[in-house]
Amino acid sequence: MLGWEKTMPLNKTEIYLDNSATTPVLAEIADKIHWVMTQEYGNPSSLHRKGLKAENLVDEARKRVSQSLGVGDKEVFFTSGGTESNNLALIGAAMSRRRQGSHIICSAIEHPSVLEVVKHLGQTGFTVDYCPVDAAGVVNPQVLAELVRDDTILVSIMLVNNEIGSIQPVSDLTAACKSKNPNLVFHSDCVQGVGKIPVRPRQLGVDLLSVSAHKFHGPKGTGALYIKPGTNLKGLMLGGGQELGLRSGTENVPGIVGFGLAIKNSLQNLDANAHKMKSLKEYFISLLDSYSMPYRINGRGWPKPPPIF
Numbered sequence: 001m002l003g004w005e006k007t008m009p010l011n012k013t014e015i016y017l018d019n020s021a022t023t024p025v026l027a028e029i030a031d032k033i034h035w036v037m038t039q040e041y042g043n044p045s046s047l048h049r050k051g052l053k054a055e056n057l058v059d060e061a062r063k064r065v066s067q068s069l070g071v072g073d074k075e076v077f078f079t080s081g082g083t084e085s086n087n088l089a090l091i092g093a094a095m096s097r098r099r100q101g102s103h104i105i106c107s108a109i110e111h112p113s114v115l116e117v118v119k120h121l122g123q124t125g126f127t128v129d130y131c132p133v134d135a136a137g138v139v140n141p142q143v144l145a146e147l148v149r150d151d152t153i154l155v156s157i158m159l160v161n162n163e164i165g166s167i168q169p170v171s172d173l174t175a176a177c178k179s180k181n182p183n184l185v186f187h188s189d190c191v192q193g194v195g196k197i198p199v200r201p202r203q204l205g206v207d208l209l210s211v212s213a214h215k216f217h218g219p220k221g222t223g224a225l226y227i228k229p230g231t232n233l234k235g236l237m238l239g240g241g242q243e244l245g246l247r248s249g250t251e252n253v254p255g256i257v258g259f260g261l262a263i264k265n266s267l268q269n270l271d272a273n274a275h276k277m278k279s280l281k282e283y284f285i286s287l288l289d290s291y292s293m294p295y296r297i298n299g300r301g302w303p304k305p306p307p308i309f
Contacts, residue, residue: 002055004263011180016178019105020022020063020162020165020192020215021217022214022215023214023215023216023218025214025217025218025219025258025262025267026215026217026261026262026265028261029217029218029219029258029261029262029265029309030056031287032081032257032258032261033219033254033258034254035264036057036253036254036257037232037254038053039255040053040253041054042054042253043066043250044058044242044250044251044253045240045242045250054251054253057253057256057257058078058251058253058256058257059073060103060257060260061244061256061257061259061260061261062076062078062256063260063262064260064263065182065211065224065259065260065263068188068194068263068264068267069194069199069201069209069211069226069265070174070200070201070202070203070227071201071202071226072091074229075201075226075227075228075229076224076226077224077226077243077244077246077247078222078223078224078226078243078251078252079222079223079225079228079247079258080212080221080222080223080249080252081212081213081220081223082113082189082191082210082211082212082215082223083110083113083220083223084223084236084247085191085210085211085212085223085224085225086113086114086117086156086189086210087113087117087236088225088235088236088246088247089187089210089225089233090104090112090114090117090118090121090154090156090187090235091117091120091121091189091210091223091236092234092235092236092246093153093154093185093207093208093231093235094121094126094153094272095234096232096233096234097153097154097185097232098153099227100151100153100183101149101151101152101153102125102126102127102151102152102153102285103126103127103128103129103149103151103152103177104118104121104126104127104128104129104133104152104153104154104155105116105130105131105144105147105152105154105155105156105177106113106128106131106156106157107130107131107133107139107156107157107158107168108129108130108131108132108133109131109133109137109158109161109163109164109166110145110156110157110158110189111158111162111189111191113189114156114158114189118183119197120155123301125290127151129147131143131144131147131157133166135162135190136166137164137166137298138166138167138169139157139167139168139169139173141169141172141173141175141176142176143175144157144176144177145159145179148177148180148181148184149181150181152177152181153183153184153185154182154184154185154186154187155173155184155185155186155187156186156187156188156189157170157173157186157188157271158188158190158191158192159188159189159190159192159193159197159199159204160190160192160193160197161192162191162192164298165192166298166300167193167197168188170188170204170205170206171203171204171205173186174186174204174205174206178205179232185207185208185231186205186206186207187206187207187209187210188204188206188208188209189210190209191210191211191215191223192211192213192215193262194211194212194216194263194266195215195216195217195262195266195270196216196266196270196273196274196277197270197274198270201226201228205248206226206228207228207231208225208226208227208228208233209225209226210224210226211223211224211225211263211300213255213258213259213262213263214237216262216263216265216266217262217265217266218244218255218258218259218261218262218263219254219259219262220253220266221252221255221260222252222255222256222258222259224259227246233246233248233271235248237249247303261289269277283292285297
């Protein structure tokens with residue numbers, strides 16, 4: 001016992017503090033998903049009325065996602081989530097550029113769906129460098145640029161870290177990398193950023209960008225990959241040629257519809273949600289201080305710099 005436990009108020013109401021892992025689906029979105037599943041259940045590839053209605057729903061959702069990201073409709077490709085988006089981006093880009101080079105760079109603190117893919121590519125003939133981060137978990141553009149070589153074909157740096165919340169200066173990182181090698185492809189895992197901070201692929205300067213719906217009150221099992229026009233990828237799944245051949249398989253129409261509604265809702269409430277989260281964070285820290293509870297905030301206020309990863 002440290003002493004402060006006796007003075008903490010007891011409340012049996014559940015307080016969920018793991019929204020970075022997943023979020024509950026909004027009730028109105030769940031209702032819409034249920035309606036699609038039971039009423040508009042057609043296959044978007046079918047030519048009959050049900051199929052065409054399903055295709056229209058997918059097109060509407062794609063438009064909502066593209067408008068939220070500030071990109072064109074044909075630049076958004078639906079996937080099963082962030083992991084598949086990252087796999088498609090990295091493996092697809094690496095395989096399509098194998099004749100141009102074999103060097104890949106990512107940060108040392110990427111999500112496993114990036115680190116494990118890069119590790120796999122390293123075992124299949126590619127050369128991999130891991131860029132270190134500073135004490136706050138941030139990549140320095142100059143340090144990253146020093147790793148770029150003439151044979152560098154792919155760089156992947158996430159926007160918001162899923163463990164410590166550090167926000168990378170992605171626009172500066174892309175500029176630094178492309179100033180040394182304009183032909184490389186830059187991918188950013190923005191799964192933890194979209195819905196919480198403004199994310200615009202064109203402003204970030206990235207070629208590929210991953211999104212997942214369940215991080216902002218959409219359904220699990222639905223994601224998207226932004227692909228800048230002119231960026232060639234090799235698809236991972238072969239079959240019916242859906243998503244312009246990059247992601248074969250019957251589209252998850254209910255999930256995609258929910259994705260479109262969720263990202264639109266998150267964008268409309270972005271400022272209000274950010275203000276609320278900031279207030280809650282400050283309130284939580286003030287409570288810790290009032291109970292003299294020991295704590296440490298990741299990324300700032302370290303007694304001494306932590307080891308660089």
